[in-house]
Amino acid sequence: MPANILVVEDEPAIQELLTLNLTQAGHNALRALSVEQAQLLMRETLPDLIILDWMLPGMSGIEFARKLKGDELTKAIPIIMLTARGEEADKVRGLEVGADDYVTKPFSPRELNARIKAVLRRRAPQMTDDPIEVGGLRLDPMTHRVSGNGATLDLGPTEFRLLHYLMSNPERVHSRSQVLDRVWGDRVFVEDRTVDVHIRRLRRALTETGHEQLIQTVRGVGYRFSAH
Amino acid sequence: MPANILVVEDEPAIQELLTLNLTQAGHNALRALSVEQAQLLMRETLPDLIILDWMLPGMSGIEFARKLKGDELTKAIPIIMLTARGEEADKVRGLEVGADDYVTKPFSPRELNARIKAVLRRRAPQMTDDPIEVGGLRLDPMTHRVSGNGATLDLGPTEFRLLHYLMSNPERVHSRSQVLDRVWGDRVFVEDRTVDVHIRRLRRALTETGHEQLIQTVRGVGYRFSAH
DNA sequence: ATTCATTGTCATAAATATGTCACATTGACG
DNA sequence: CGTCAATGTGACATATTTATGACAATGAAT
Numbered sequence: 001m002p003a004n005i006l007v008v009e010d011e012p013a014i015q016e017l018l019t020l021n022l023t024q025a026g027h028n029a030l031r032a033l034s035v036e037q038a039q040l041l042m043r044e045t046l047p048d049l050i051i052l053d054w055m056l057p058g059m060s061g062i063e064f065a066r067k068l069k070g071d072e073l074t075k076a077i078p079i080i081m082l083t084a085r086g087e088e089a090d091k092v093r094g095l096e097v098g099a100d101d102y103v104t105k106p107f108s109p110r111e112l113n114a115r116i117k118a119v120l121r122r123r124a125p126q127m128t129d130d131p132i133e134v135g136g137l138r139l140d141p142m143t144h145r146v147s148g149n150g151a152t153l154d155l156g157p158t159e160f161r162l163l164h165y166l167m168s169n170p171e172r173v174h175s176r177s178q179v180l181d182r183v184w185g186d187r188v189f190v191e192d193r194t195v196d197v198h199i200r201r202l203r204r205a206l207t208e209t210g211h212e213q214l215i216q217t218v219r220g221v222g223y224r225f226s227a228h
Numbered sequence: 229m230p231a232n233i234l235v236v237e238d239e240p241a242i243q244e245l246l247t248l249n250l251t252q253a254g255h256n257a258l259r260a261l262s263v264e265q266a267q268l269l270m271r272e273t274l275p276d277l278i279i280l281d282w283m284l285p286g287m288s289g290i291e292f293a294r295k296l297k298g299d300e301l302t303k304a305i306p307i308i309m310l311t312a313r314g315e316e317a318d319k320v321r322g323l324e325v326g327a328d329d330y331v332t333k334p335f336s337p338r339e340l341n342a343r344i345k346a347v348l349r350r351r352a353p354q355m356t357d358d359p360i361e362v363g364g365l366r367l368d369p370m371t372h373r374v375s376g377n378g379a380t381l382d383l384g385p386t387e388f389r390l391l392h393y394l395m396s397n398p399e400r401v402h403s404r405s406q407v408l409d410r411v412w413g414d415r416v417f418v419e420d421r422t423v424d425v426h427i428r429r430l431r432r433a434l435t436e437t438g439h440e441q442l443i444q445t446v447r448g449v450g451y452r453f454s455a456h
Numbered sequence: 457a458t459t460c461a462t463t464g465t466c467a468t469a470a471a472t473a474t475g476t477c478a479c480a481t482t483g484a485c486g
Numbered sequence: 487c488g489t490c491a492a493t494g495t496g497a498c499a500t501a502t503t504t505a506t507g508a509c510a511a512t513g514a515a516t
């Protein structure tokens with residue numbers, strides 16, 4: 001839950017305020033006074049979130065945002081834009097280059113915290129390489145094996161990735177488009193309904209080895225993996 | 229983001245100016261020339277914000293404000309006072325009766341918009357993804373689960389959204405049209421009474437799991453979720 | 457070339473949710 | 487107490503969503 005948050009802000013007073021606020025909220029704040037410093041820092045650690053001032057000396061915040069969103073390595077990092085003007089135009093431009101949210105100065109700490117929380121929550125669920133065990137099922141990403149009580153499941157590549165994703169994030173509900181994003185990846189020229197079919201195949205494989213109702217349908221929303 | 233804003237102003241020219249300004253900012257303007265008209269309108273829809281002239285024929289603005297802030301149903305609605313005099317004393321009196329902000333005539337549309345925006349941002353809690361717990365009920369949007377003492381509630385999509393809305397704003401009466409706006413969203417080609425039916429279904433699910441009277445009827449007004 | 461596994465899409469069935477109506481209750485008020 | 491309006495309730499036709507089986511395209515393995 002604690003996250004690494006990079007603050008890019010040239011005004012020392014504001015930066016101080018921000019980092020104080022962040023650390024109090026239990027996060028780990030990294031600070032940079034310019035885009036250059038930020039890039040340097042990011043060579044070390046990729047942050048979970050970037051709070052980026054609109055106006056910066058040297059490269060502007062918006063330019064930096066565009067750059068980050070264009071890079072495969074950093075495109076997934078959410079960005080919250082910090083802008084002095086509350087103009088609608090700026091908001092649009094900010095969101096255009098891929099900022100995930102924006103806050104206008106002066107901001108209330110409460111509001112900022114709320115937005116940080118919201119953005120972090122949207123953070124794409126991760127899939128680890130460690131073996132996972134949920135509800136009597138054991139999935140090992142390394143060996144590409146899934147074993148249920150005794151037997152071993154026979155899954156196709158897509159089914160495996162789907163199950164891997166679901167087991168990496170049990171309990172929570174995943175919409176079809178979320179699943180497509182995470183399991184199918186970029187080329188989402190695939191129908192939503194396709195997810196249903198693969199869920200079906202997965203379910204068949206599961207019930208064949210005696211696992212019932214591990215994957216639940218949440219009508220109108222999506223699917224959920226959970227041991228009841 | 230768009231909000232219902234009630235303008236109470238007896239001077240037609242100013243009212244025109246105000247509503248024009250509001251609609252241009254993407255809001256929905258309701259107009260009243262007097263307190264009486266305003267009260268009539270508010271029986272239909274509770275606005276998100278009231279812009280209230282200080283001097284009005286019949287009941288004065290300040291009196292109306294006091295009344296509104298004294299009523300459980302309307303006390304949460306923010307009020308921006310509109311006054312010709314810039315006297316400090318008036319400001320104090322306005323804030324005393326619960327006005328959230330005030331603007332002196334003549335006002336610049338920009339300033340007014342800024343204040344509206346600020347006030348609206350402070351307004352009633354939105355629906356978030358955070359788990360909510362009220363009256364022994366726990367609703368978790370992420371897992372899409374509702375659990376009462378022990379048992380888990382089985383709700384349809386609409387019922388879930390409805391409960392989520394009510395629990396996000398407990399201890400507060402919601403008119404049917406408010407509920408329709410927030411829970412049904414755009415497609416409001418739906419009868420008011422439909423809300424009743426869904427409330428009914430929700431209540432059934434609640435009582436089946438031993439929760440009594442969590443949803444109360446306020447005759448002539450709407451419904452309220454509260455732990456007594 | 458042939459076989460086989462996998463995958464995405466459909467068509468159709470099955471399940472479930474939704475909105476409205478008719479009628480029953482309830483409450484406010486003279 | 488009687489009347490009117492507001493709300494509670496059950497039923498039901500319709501709409502929406504999901505499950506399922508079949509199929510053709512693809513590509514890898516034999």
